[in-house]
Amino acid sequence: MTEVHSLSADATLRPHGETDLGAKVASRICHDLANPLGAIANGLELLLMTGLEPTPELSLLQDSVASASARIRWFRLAFGPAGPQRVGRAEVTDILRAxxxxxxxxxxxxxxxxxxxxxxxxxxxxxxxxxxxxxxxGRLTISRSDDAWQVTAHSSRLRFDPSLWASLTSPEVPSPDTPAQVQFALLPQALAELGRALQVEAGTDQIRARF
Known part of the structure; x- marks a missing residue:
C-alpha cells in the first residue's frame, strides 16, 4: 500500500450556513419522494394479494421501487443534516443490503x-x-475501532484518480463541481464538522481510507 495524502480538519470550506441549508433541502426532497414510492410499493403488494399472478414485469417494478427507496434513505443520511441523533446498525445494514x-x-x-x-x-x-x-x-468493508473509522475498497480492478482524490487531501485543490462527484465536495465539510482528518492509502487491488 502507498500512502497518498492526509487531509487536515482545518481545510478551507464553504460557510457552515450554506452547507446546512443545502442539507435541509436534500432532506426535504428525500422526504417528499419517499411517500409516493411507499405508496407504489404498497399498491404492488395489494395487487399481489388480490391473486394477481406474479410476472417478471411485476418483479421488475418491485425491485426498482425497493432500489429507489433504499437510494433515498442513503441520500437522506449522506446529504441531509447530521444532527445529534444516532443511527442503528439494523437501519444501516438494511440500506446497504437493499x-x-x-x-x-x-x-x-x-x-x-x-x-x-x-x-x-x-x-x-x-x-x-x-x-x-x-x-x-467490488467489496467495501466498514469497521470502527474506538472512535476511528476505516473503509476499505477491494477490487481486482481499481480506477484511482489522484487528481480527484487530491481534492479531499489538499485545501489548495478545488473540489469537483459536477453533480456525479458532489460527494468529493461534501466529504471534507463533513469531516471538518467532526474535527477529523482523512488518510488514504491506495494499492493495486484496494484503497483504504481512515478518519
Whole structure:
C-alpha cells in the first residue's frame, strides 16, 4: 500500500450556513419522494394479494421501487443534516443490503451497535467516493475501532484518480463541481464538522481510507 495524502480538519470550506441549508433541502426532497414510492410499493403488494399472478414485469417494478427507496434513505443520511441523533446498525445494514441487490457491489458493515449520525454521514459520503473507483464492482468493508473509522475498497480492478482524490487531501485543490462527484465536495465539510482528518492509502487491488 502507498500512502497518498492526509487531509487536515482545518481545510478551507464553504460557510457552515450554506452547507446546512443545502442539507435541509436534500432532506426535504428525500422526504417528499419517499411517500409516493411507499405508496407504489404498497399498491404492488395489494395487487399481489388480490391473486394477481406474479410476472417478471411485476418483479421488475418491485425491485426498482425497493432500489429507489433504499437510494433515498442513503441520500437522506449522506446529504441531509447530521444532527445529534444516532443511527442503528439494523437501519444501516438494511440500506446497504437493499442498495447492493442486483449490483456488482457488496458491503460488509462490521460495526456493532449504533453510531453518531454525523459519523455515519461521513462514512456514506466516503463510500460514494470509493464507489467511483470501482468500475467493475467490488467489496467495501466498514469497521470502527474506538472512535476511528476505516473503509476499505477491494477490487481486482481499481480506477484511482489522484487528481480527484487530491481534492479531499489538499485545501489548495478545488473540489469537483459536477453533480456525479458532489460527494468529493461534501466529504471534507463533513469531516471538518467532526474535527477529523482523512488518510488514504491506495494499492493495486484496494484503497483504504481512515478518519
Amino acid at each position: 442498495i447492493s441487490r442486483g449490483t456488482r457491489l457488496s458491503y460488509d458493515w462490521t460495526v456493532q451497535g449504533d453510531a453518531p449520525r454525523g459519523e455515519v454521514k461521513a462514512v456514506f459520503l466516503l463510500l460514494q467516493c470509493l464507489e467511483a473507483a470501482l468500475p467493475l464492482g
